[in-house]
Amino acid sequence: MMMEEITAAFPAIEILRNEPLAHYTHTKTGGPADYLAFPTNVQETKSLLAYANQENLPVTVVGNASNLIVRDGGIRGLVMILTKMANITVTDNTVTAESGAAMIKTTQVAQAHALTGTEFAAGIPGSVGGAVFMNAGAYGGEISEVVTSAEVLTPEGEIRTLNAQELDFGYRHSSVQDYHDIILTATFTLEPGDGAAIQATMDDLNARRAAKQPLDLPSCGSVFKRPTGHYTGQLIQEAGLQGLKWGGAQVSTKHAGFIVNIDHATATDYLELIHHIQEVIWKEDQVHLETEVRIIGEEPK
Template sequence: MTIQDPAINFCGTKGTLKMMEDIATAFPAVTILRHEPLAHYTHTKTGGPADYLAFPTNIQETKSLLAYAKQSDLPVTVVGNASNLIVRDGGIRGLVMILTKMNTITTDGNRVTAAAGAALIKATQVAQAHALTGVEFAAGIPGSVGGAIFMNAGAYGGEIKDVVVAAEILTPEGEIRTLDHDELDFGYRHSSIQDYHDIVLTATFDLKPGDAEAIQAQMDELNARRAAKQPLDLPSCGSVFKRPEGHYTGQLIQEAGLQGYQMGGAQVSMKHAGFIVNIDHATATDYLDLIGHIQAVIWKEDAVKLETEVRIIGEAPTK
């Protein structure tokens, strides 16, 4: 098989060549890979292959890919910057869309509108450049705008729900809608996107006029605090667990003697016990085994149920 369009790529053996030919013909301008290891894209550097991996560049391509997948009976998984994500080693069946090529950011008065695949850090930089304040807390969060809406990302006392006024979404049925703040139903690391399996397309932040130098100073301070406390030099999925009420996760793990504990190539970070880092060619299975061990120990010793903040998707590897 030969695909002439240089924008189309495919590799591997999973999935059918006929399906790959059909997708390539239907979407000649979209980069599509076959049997592509998702470890190439996750921040943990782990994860099995996607049957088909597509990189839409705009809303229409995303909508058309979703419609094609539905017609072809292909399950669809949408991924942003894959920073707070673990993909099991068996990979993901069907079509995976990574939206990072949808990354435009515009401003209108006090409002910043960003496409779902835009880096949240970049959105904070655009806000600062326009002397708009309110989103400084997110200056070091490595995820995408869409991922931040999906999980109501937050840090240093701020959350996305504090600044988002609306999000444009694509429903599983292929309808494009705009949800206001209340319809997004934000909670702790939660939004309605999780409940209804919508795809975030854009988000609009309502900010306030401020002083650009003061905004930058606050962003620099928060990023310095992050660098001092978090293992930014090693692959990780960020904060692994939600904060249990009345406790600090890192402190619980540290007091249980688990800091530095290792399973396979995954280790509880020596810098921050709330993080698991990839120190030696870890697999997703290593990560999940270590997560399960931590949960079991903390439950046994403290009767505290640790719930994962990291999103875990995909299939277990076949034995």
């Protein structure tokens, strides 16, 4: 019933029904979305939100699903994957990217314009929206240092521009997490640099990443935030948990802070293994490992 209405209302937008989110998440796990839409521009995103609000459908926004565990029961209501809304424009020293643009692509565009500042993110496999939402960071750099504003859609459907202060960046935190805004675009303010030197830095960081991270297997990156005064990977190794298998999930033998999907893991395998690690580390070290990965959706019935 609702499906006819939603597709009739938006014949130009791809909308799938009961679509397994495992097809989209980096861990290759996760239950179905009732409705999964792929808006291609700001107007479509805005219209879908207005429709969902009117129909009382809960709305969930997903970027590249590289920092996400969707529980095996899936997500009720409307899920929007924004990766088809991905324009990037450059004016002088600023790069403005729609939130679905790949962060990696954005760093390549900056390099092509000899703009320096985003090199740290050359290998972060998320979207611009996900990177701003998470204040993603690597190798000493962080989104907070380069994003000077973001255009968001409030839950009520209003478009607002937030400056860096309003984005309230902290360690893997932005105000968007607190207010449930949908990020539409982000503006990066960069410095002129040398294209070849920028490329060399990006290549170096990507080589370091490939040497340390299990990039050949599905994962969601670092599962836990860095606890003050400790290294997560080291705590997990010292507790003897590296290599531990749980269903089809395994604590990566290459990087103990990652959990890889080695054999048709479910989201439940991931969540049970995360819980087990938290319990062991709490018992052994009295350190609470807080998840960096975002966990959403319903328990399986």
